Amino acid sequence: MQLIEEMALHHENQGLSRIAGRIIGLLMVSQEPLSSEQIATTLQVSLGSVSTNMRILLKSGIAEKKSVTGDRVSYYIVAPDAIEEEFIQGLERILSLKNIIEKGMQIENLKESELVMQRFHEMLEAIELYRESLNQMLAEWKSRRM
Incomplete structure (x- = not known):
């Protein structure tokens, strides 16, 4: 228990x-x-x-x-592919954050701050790296399971 x-x-x-x-x-x-x-x-x-x-x-x-x-x-x-579903759901949460950041980047007074825009760009870069890495990992995992 x-x-x-x-x-x-x-x-x-x-x-x-x-x-x-x-x-x-x-x-x-x-x-x-x-x-x-x-x-x-x-x-x-x-x-x-x-x-x-x-x-x-x-x-x-x-x-x-x-x-x-x-x-x-x-x-x-x-489910036999439960771990894959958990990974995908984690990616969906991260992509939701990406959408919020992209909206923030459109706010005029935030565009004026170099520091804020740098943070946003770094977050987007990290999210993209996470997405790419997760997709590679899932493809590798699927090939190992077959």
Whole structure:
């Protein structure tokens, strides 16, 4: 459970709810797909909370739904490419910052400050390097997994 709580705190720092992070942690250490009821019982949270957070994890691509023939219950696993999705989401957060910086560069009174414009340009350069490096790393990772 300690590892699950550490995963929860990590994902909470990344913008997810703590419960979503706990679900990710639980799914990562589980040998088998888990139902919502199993997740709720293990984490001692409500079924509604599991349902809400599971929708977020499914939409983000971090978790996947699995079905069992003859069983109407839905089961969940960590998506095989969950780490790639986490990297992509980190890139999306950085690109959001890039958009804000670019807007700031259009503000007339900020354009007058050489120091501010230098900061903006350095940030944009770092963001571009991050984007390029992440794209290279993801391509390398995909080729290793095949």
